[in-house]
Amino acid sequence: MLELLVGFATALRASGISCSQSELIDASQILGEIDFLNRDELRDSLRSAMVKDPLHIEAFDRLFDVFFSLRSFDSAESEDDPGNPKEGDYQDDIDLTDFLAKALLQNDRDKLSRYVRQAVSRFGGIEKGRAVSGLYYAYRTLRQIDLDRLLALLEGALDLESGSDFDRKLHKLDAKRLIDLLKAQVTKEVTELLVEDRGPVAVAKTLAVTLPEDIEIVRASREELARMQRTVEPLARKLAARLAQKHRSQNRGQVDMRKTMRASLSYGGTPVELVTKPPRPHKPEIFLVTDVSGSVASFSRFTMQLVFAMSSQFSKVRSFAFIDEVDEVTSYFNSASDINEAMRLVNTQAKVVWLDGHSDYGRCLESFWERYHSDLTRRSSVIICGDARNNYHSAKPEVLKLIKGASKHLYWLNPEPHAYWNSGDSVISSYAQYCDGVYEVRSLRHLERFITEAI
Amino acid sequence: MIRNDWRDHERLQGIEVVADSLRTVGYLPSRQIATTVYLAARLAKPILVEGPAGTGKTELAKAVASFAQAELIRLQCYEGLDESKALYEWNYRKQLLRIQADGAAVEGLEQKGGWSKVGQDIFDEEFLLERPLLHAIRSRESSVLLVDEVDRMEVETEALLLEILSDFQVSVPELGTIVAESLPLVFLTSNGTRDLSEALKRRCLFLYIDYPTQERELEILSAKVPGLNSKLAKQIVGFVAGLRSLDLKKSPSISESLDWTRALLEMGIVTLEDSSVPDTLHLLLKYRTDVEAGIKELTSSDRG
Numbered sequence: 001m002l003e004l005l006v007g008f009a010t011a012l013r014a015s016g017i018s019c020s021q022s023e024l025i026d027a028s029q030i031l032g033e034i035d036f037l038n039r040d041e042l043r044d045s046l047r048s049a050m051v052k053d054p055l056h057i058e059a060f061d062r063l064f065d066v067f068f069s070l071r072s073f074d075s076a077e078s079e080d081d082p083g084n085p086k087e088g089d090y091q092d093d094i095d096l097t098d099f100l101a102k103a104l105l106q107n108d109r110d111k112l113s114r115y116v117r118q119a120v121s122r123f124g125g126i127e128k129g130r131a132v133s134g135l136y137y138a139y140r141t142l143r144q145i146d147l148d149r150l151l152a153l154l155e156g157a158l159d160l161e162s163g164s165d166f167d168r169k170l171h172k173l174d175a176k177r178l179i180d181l182l183k184a185q186v187t188k189e190v191t192e193l194l195v196e197d198r199g200p201v202a203v204a205k206t207l208a209v210t211l212p213e214d215i216e217i218v219r220a221s222r223e224e225l226a227r228m229q230r231t232v233e234p235l236a237r238k239l240a241a242r243l244a245q246k247h248r249s250q251n252r253g254q255v256d257m258r259k260t261m262r263a264s265l266s267y268g269g270t271p272v273e274l275v276t277k278p279p280r281p282h283k284p285e286i287f288l289v290t291d292v293s294g295s296v297a298s299f300s301r302f303t304m305q306l307v308f309a310m311s312s313q314f315s316k317v318r319s320f321a322f323i324d325e326v327d328e329v330t331s332y333f334n335s336a337s338d339i340n341e342a343m344r345l346v347n348t349q350a351k352v353v354w355l356d357g358h359s360d361y362g363r364c365l366e367s368f369w370e371r372y373h374s375d376l377t378r379r380s381s382v383i384i385c386g387d388a389r390n391n392y393h394s395a396k397p398e399v400l401k402l403i404k405g406a407s408k409h410l411y412w413l414n415p416e417p418h419a420y421w422n423s424g425d426s427v428i429s430s431y432a433q434y435c436d437g438v439y440e441v442r443s444l445r446h447l448e449r450f451i452t453e454a455i
Numbered sequence: 456m457i458r459n460d461w462r463d464h465e466r467l468q469g470i471e472v473v474a475d476s477l478r479t480v481g482y483l484p485s486r487q488i489a490t491t492v493y494l495a496a497r498l499a500k501p502i503l504v505e506g507p508a509g510t511g512k513t514e515l516a517k518a519v520a521s522f523a524q525a526e527l528i529r530l531q532c533y534e535g536l537d538e539s540k541a542l543y544e545w546n547y548r549k550q551l552l553r554i555q556a557d558g559a560a561v562e563g564l565e566q567k568g569g570w571s572k573v574g575q576d577i578f579d580e581e582f583l584l585e586r587p588l589l590h591a592i593r594s595r596e597s598s599v600l601l602v603d604e605v606d607r608m609e610v611e612t613e614a615l616l617l618e619i620l621s622d623f624q625v626s627v628p629e630l631g632t633i634v635a636e637s638l639p640l641v642f643l644t645s646n647g648t649r650d651l652s653e654a655l656k657r658r659c660l661f662l663y664i665d666y667p668t669q670e671r672e673l674e675i676l677s678a679k680v681p682g683l684n685s686k687l688a689k690q691i692v693g694f695v696a697g698l699r700s701l702d703l704k705k706s707p708s709i710s711e712s713l714d715w716t717r718a719l720l721e722m723g724i725v726t727l728e729d730s731s732v733p734d735t736l737h738l739l740l741k742y743r744t745d746v747e748a749g750i751k752e753l754t755s756s757d758r759g
Contacts, residue, residue: 020657026498033497034470034490041470044490052656054505054647054663166729169753170693173700177669229702237648266548268555336744339702 001036002028004200008067009050011204015063016211017056023049039068055212055231062191067200069192096122097146101153104178116185119145124190138190142183150182151175213444217302217415225298229305229339231444235451236309253277285316285379287407289368291386292352293323293359299415301343303385306447308339318375321346322364325354326371361388361427362396369399376406385413385441388421388428395427400434411454412438413447457623459638460597461496466522469493482511482518483675491662492519501620501641503605503656506664508646509708513603515664516642520599528594528639529601530587532608541615542625544584550577578629588615591639592625600639605655606648613652616643620658667709669696675709680716690727691716698739698749707739715739729753 005027012019026049036042043064051060096119103111123144124137158171194203212231215224259275267273288307292300300321307319318330327350329342336342346352354363376382382403404410412435414421414428421428432438439450461467466476473496474489484492492515495502504512520527530541538544557573585593591600602616618624623635643659645651667675672692677683691712699706707715715738724731733750740746 018653020653022657026500026660029498030494033494040486041490044487045494047487048491048494048502048660048662052503052659052661054665057663164726164728166727166732167690170690170697173693173697177696234647267551270551272547272551 001031004067005031007201008046008063011063011067011201012050012060014204015059016214017051017053017059019050023052026050042068058227059211063204065188065191066195066203069188069195069200097150097153100145100182101150101157104154104182105157112182112185113189116182116189120186120189120193124193137194138183138187141186141190145182145186147179151179154178213448215444216442217299217444220298225301228302228444232302232305233309235444235448236306285318285377285381286310287318287320287372287376287380287382289320289322289326289364289382289384289386291323291359291361292321292346293357295359295389296385296387296415299387300385303413304333304343304346305339308333308336308342320368320372321350321352322359322368323352323354323357324360324363325352326364326368327351328372358391359386359389360393361386361390361431362394362399365399365403366396369402373402373406376403378408380407381409381411382407383411383413384435385415387414387416387426388412388431389425390427392425395430397427397430397434400431404434404436409454410435411450413441413450414438415442416440417442457635457638459499461523461638461640462499464496464523464597467493467496476522477515477518480518480522481678482514483671483678484515485664485667485671488515488662488664491660495660496640498660499623499638501643501659502662503651503659504642504644504662504664505647507666507706507708509710510664510666511709512642512644512664513601516599516601516644519640519642520601523597523599523640525640526594526596526598527601528587528591528598529603531603532605534607534609536608536612538615540586541588541612542586543589543627544586545578546582546584550582553577553582580630583627583630588619589625589633591641592619592623592633592635594639595636597637598639600641602641602643604646605643605651606645610649610652613655617654617658620655666699666706669693672696672709672712676713676716679713680720682720683716684725687719687724687726688716691719694727694732695739697752701748701752703740703745703748704742705740705745711739711741 006024009019009024009027027046030045030049034041034045043061046064047057047060051057096115100112100115100119103115120137120141123141125140154175155171158174159168191203210224212224212227215228217228220228253276256275256277260271260273263273263275264271288303290300290303290307292304304319304321307317310317318328319333320326321329329346329350332345332350333342336345354360400410412428412431416426418440420426428438437450437454439446439454441447441450467473470486470489470493473493474484474486477484477489477492491502494500504515506512517527519525554573554577583589587600591598605613605616618626620641623638624632626632643655666672669692672695673688676688676691677685695707695712695715715735718735718738719727719731722735732753736746736749740749
């Protein structure tokens with residue numbers, strides 16, 4: 001057991017979850033306090049000792065399934081042979097969908113796992129000893145189970161109970177939730193079979209669990225973007241809190257004579273307590289200037305998300321978008337109810353295209369300076385997000401010098417890997433000389449580093 | 456040797472027992488919550504509770520104190536919290552009085568051993584003002600220490616907690632080290648506005664309380680709101696779960712859905728209809744844009 005635990009910790013570390021030696025010791029102590037043959041109990045216990053970040057829970061759960069999936073954990077297993085349908089089970093493929101629907105509706109875990117097992121052994125076509133990466137088998141099984149029909153079945157069955165419009169909407173949501181449950185069950189089943197075949201360490205390697213903060217923004221899939229979206233909000237809150245806190249601890253403020261005299265009365269006139277005036281609240285203004293052209297589309301979507309999340313925390317965020325013309329987009333974010341709506345407004349209503357819709361940093365910086373320089377103060381931080389690929393237009397770095405001179409900080413976030421900087425039409429180095437820092441921001445981890453180091 | 460009364464507490468023997476004990480005081484725990492509380496008691500480890508606002512983090516500590524009939528000692532954290540407000544402080548006024556009282560009879564002072572004697576006297580426990588952390592350490596009976604919203608204190612102040620959390624002791628330079636007699640059960644809550652230091656996290660068990668599953672929320676609503684019919688409860692839970700899947704500025708948490716449920720009952724609403732929801736939605740959602748998004752979702756899902 002202990003060996004398994006150490007292997008598990010190694011796999012956690014490999015996927016980026018830092019699990020220290022003392023946490024591993026805690027985990028091993030826990031084994032003595034619980035019934036570790038009970039898988040749920042074991043999972044909950046280890047989770048509380050080994051994962052210290054809510055964003056890592058998902059990755060932990062997946063790895064846990066890999067390492068502690070030994071079939072012997074399921075006590076009911078012995079009496080059930082997965083391959084052979086029992087009496088009353090499905091006869092052909094169409095029936096299986098019906099049976100799955102029934103099990104889901106009744107919330108019957110045992111039946112569900114039995115049917116899923118049958119589905120996997122029938123449709124998954126798992127070949128022993130073949131090193132197929134990831135969860136290819138799960139996709140194959142789910143493709144064979146007719147998910148659309150299943151969804152319709154579930155909705156139909158739920159609608160039978162009552163029929164008001166409102167209920168029907170709720171049932172749609174319910175049905176989707178049940179489908180997700182089924183997907184998770186299939187994934188788990190396939191994982192177990194793979195582990196049985198190849199051992200946990202090998203499977204953990206092929207699973208390639210990526211933590212949300214390590215996903216590369218530019219290359220992220222739609223699913224990954226959705227996962228990231230959830231992490232953007234806490235990050236925005238952190239950024240806001242950090243900006244507001246800066247310098248507070250050093251600046252203790254002036255001595256408040258009146259209050260100091262008053263406090264000295266309780267010591268017989270000796271000013272023992274020195275009372276200082278409360279420091280003025282620090283109100284930084286942020287100017288976020290983002291390239292929204294096609295080449296950095298997913299990155300700009302992400303920075304816009306960040307703006308959107310930040311504007312709810314922070315009143316003094318102003319955002320600007322540009323391609324070859326710059327326009328202020330703050331109002332779209334304040335009026336839009338969600339990020340998609342805001343993006344739509346930016347794309348349709350903001351004047352970000354002047355000529356041909358190819359990024360022109362020089363022109364945009366110039367017009368940003370011309371139109372908004374009077375708003376920049378010594379409290380403003382300007383953050384420019386873009387790859388500085390200028391399509392061989394004139395870069396005009398001297399404008400950046402002006403912007404830097406008028407504001408407190410000027411940072412540049414570049415979504416490209418460092419190695420590509422200054423290659424081709426990238427002019428980042430001519431801008432970099434005027435920035436307080438140029439940061440490579442390809443994932444949330446990079447962004448977090450920017451927040452902690454720079455600000 | 457520090458006594459761990461929590462380890463042998465009769466209402467904490469086993470995960471199921473913990474869950475039942477919490478239920479008796481009106482807190483309905485998920486399996487994860489019960490497991491973590493059980494382990495914390497067994498291993499004498501603090502629990503770091505994180506999660507969205509309004510999901511019952513503070514409530515958990517109160518519930519444990521309540522069923523165990525232990526004293527709840529609470530330290531509310533804020534920016535600018537320092538040692539003198541969290542740990543201990545010398546009672547300067549009293550010390551001053553003491554010195555003055557001695558000074559009134561100067562000859563007497565010489566006889567009593569002079570300044571060195573007074574110096575010892577005024578740094579005596581008599582002049583020590585206990586603040587929550589020291590109070591928890593010196594408590595003779597087992598107690599629950601709740602450090603609320605740890606993420607609000609500054610990173611530098613966090614270090615204050617480290618000695619207490621791992622060794623359950625406080626060092627007062629003038630007095631020496633004060634070691635706990637009976638271990639307190641420690642809960643730290645955080646809203647995640649900043650990352651806590653690794654050192655702090657490493658010393659704690661971690662518990663993430665997310666929005667409840669539909670089953671658990673149903674259970675909570677029926678337990679907390681008497682006279683709620685099961686159909687309405689189901690509708691509420693389903694609708695709230697739908698709202699949480701939207702991209703909102705502030706998703707409704709348990710406390711909000713409880714408020715909403717009570718309001719609906721007051722208004723005499725028996726089943727939710729398209730028409731009755733928009734008027735009361737502001738109880739559930741706290742931002743105007745969120746309310747609009749909620750109403751939009753309500754009217755648009757017809758087509759979808």
